[in-house]
Every structure is written in C-alpha cells, then in structure tokens.
Amino acid sequence: MSSLTKMLSILDVFSSSATSMTAEEIAEQMGFSRTTCYRYVKELASVGLLVSSSGRYTLGPRIIHLDYNMRQSDPTLTAAKLVTPKLVRVTGGDALIAALFDEQIINVMHETGADNLQLGFGRGRIMPLFQGASSQVIVAAMSRTRLKRLHERRNAEFGEFAADWTRLWRHCQQIVETGYCISRGELDSEFVGIAAPIRAASSGEVNSSLSLIFHAEHFALFDEVVLGKLLVDASLTIGKAT
Structure with missing residues (x-):
C-alpha cells in the first residue's frame, strides 16, 4: 500500500x-x-x-462534510431521491440504496417506510458480501471471471455457496435472469428484502442496488412478480440518470 x-x-x-x-x-x-x-x-x-x-x-x-457533499453530488443518489419516495409511499416498505466499494457493499441511502423498521443494516453499514438481496444482486451481476476471483479470495463470506463454485454461479445466473432477488430473514429474521440491480447507463456496470424491506407479514400481501417488476422499473429509471 x-x-x-x-x-x-x-x-x-x-x-x-x-x-x-x-x-x-x-x-x-x-x-x-x-x-x-x-x-x-x-x-x-x-x-x-x-x-x-x-x-x-x-x-x-470533516467526514460529515464529505458525507453531505457525496449525497448532493452522487448521480445515483440524486436520481434515487426522485424515485424512492414514491416507492415507499406505494408499498409502505423501507427503501435502500447499496453501493459496491472496494469489494465491500455499503448502504448509502435509507428511506423509511410506513412500519419504521429498525434495520440491523441501515445507512452507513457495510453489508455481508452475499447475504441479503441488496448484496446478492450486485455480486450476481459480476462477470464470471470477476466473481470467481472474489469467491476464491473471500470464500467464507459466501455462506452455503462457499464450497461449491458451480452452484454459486448457477444461483447468480438465476438472479440475473429473474431481474431481482428476494431474501427472507437473512439479515434480520423477521424481515424480507427484495432488490434489483442498478445498471449505470454511462458505463453499463452494476455497482449499486435498490431494495425494499418489509416485515414478513407485510411482504406476504404482495404479488412477488408485480413487486419485482415495480422495483426493476425503478432501478432502470435510476440507472438511466447515471
């Protein structure tokens, strides 16, 4: 270094x-x-x-000042400010934006929903690398070569997929094909998360994700496919502005 x-x-x-x-x-x-x-x-x-x-x-x-400047200037966060309030209002869930940083995934925005969830991984918290929908949709979008290197370097953080690269790759491909990911109780036992990747129009890369978090009983009220499409459309809107 x-x-x-x-x-x-x-x-x-x-x-x-x-x-x-x-x-x-x-x-x-x-x-x-x-x-x-x-x-x-x-x-x-x-x-x-x-x-x-x-x-x-x-x-x-100085860190608070830098944080303020980041929130004002980051194109993903700027675009998300126009999208997440409507998502939260329509669904009642908490909305999160997570971003990839140096092989770490951190929550950079949290819009509180109707249930005022007390999330274990709110804004500013580094997420587990492959636990929770927010992280999984970002990692799943990586190229096969990049993902394999990450799996080799940080194997233990892939949980049930730590010992089986082929199974991990298939799981990631399923997420990519579906367009979104649902996780149940992986980070907070009583919560369900659904996330979609944000693909930047300028680079074509996925370095962030948009998620909605609900109490399990609240999530059960939704048609998962309809909710997934709503989230994918919102992520596309954010991505087009970045």
Whole structure:
C-alpha cells in the first residue's frame, strides 16, 4: 500500500465498538511503528478527519462534510431521491440504496417506510458480501471471471455457496435472469428484502442496488412478480440518470 492508503486506512479502525483510540492503540492494531502512526494521525487531525481529546482520537467533523457533499453530488443518489419516495409511499416498505466499494457493499441511502423498521443494516453499514438481496444482486451481476476471483479470495463470506463454485454461479445466473432477488430473514429474521440491480447507463456496470424491506407479514400481501417488476422499473429509471 502507498503511504496515503496506509494513512487513510486508519479511519477504518473506528467502529461503534471502538469509537476512540490512542495513537498507540491505533499503531498496534494497524501494525505501524509508533513514529509512523503519530505522523499519520497528526496529518489526519490537521484536516479534520480525526479529532484529538485527552490523548484519544475520534473521527472528525470533516467526514460529515464529505458525507453531505457525496449525497448532493452522487448521480445515483440524486436520481434515487426522485424515485424512492414514491416507492415507499406505494408499498409502505423501507427503501435502500447499496453501493459496491472496494469489494465491500455499503448502504448509502435509507428511506423509511410506513412500519419504521429498525434495520440491523441501515445507512452507513457495510453489508455481508452475499447475504441479503441488496448484496446478492450486485455480486450476481459480476462477470464470471470477476466473481470467481472474489469467491476464491473471500470464500467464507459466501455462506452455503462457499464450497461449491458451480452452484454459486448457477444461483447468480438465476438472479440475473429473474431481474431481482428476494431474501427472507437473512439479515434480520423477521424481515424480507427484495432488490434489483442498478445498471449505470454511462458505463453499463452494476455497482449499486435498490431494495425494499418489509416485515414478513407485510411482504406476504404482495404479488412477488408485480413487486419485482415495480422495483426493476425503478432501478432502470435510476440507472438511466447515471
């Protein structure tokens, strides 16, 4: 990794269970020398990405500013703002936009529905790589070569498909042919998710997905095919604007 990549990777050590750390703790966790770590955290603090208080570092306010700018400028999110409110109003479900980032999938938008679901993986949370409809439709859209490399590198994260590449590929092909994916209780036991890929018109690539999440009894009220088509049409609308 370059020095810049190493320095920025420090931001990833902070989480809901590790909200503050000393420079020494960061150095130990990252495997950096103390001298190098002190230099990195000083640089990050100087631009507001970290804040120091009583010898401990936390994430800084610059991140909130960057988050705001991303939400204003990202073409997928801009297009989704015109689509998701109607989806939520018509279906009552919670709408999510998930995006692929460096072999990770993260929820970047959450529009709350009628039931005000308390999702375990809301906005800002990194999703399991192949659990839940949001992730599966993104991964399923990968080329065979790319998917096989991902399966080899991160095999354990493919759950029931970890030991069987051929079965995984067939499953992904079924998702692609259907146009959407339904997951039942994979992330939250009482919820059902249905997702469709967002294919960017500019590149033809799938790097994000649009999902609707429901209580299981709420989802049972819908015709799955009709709901799937509604979601696919909404995803196409978003994709055309990106």
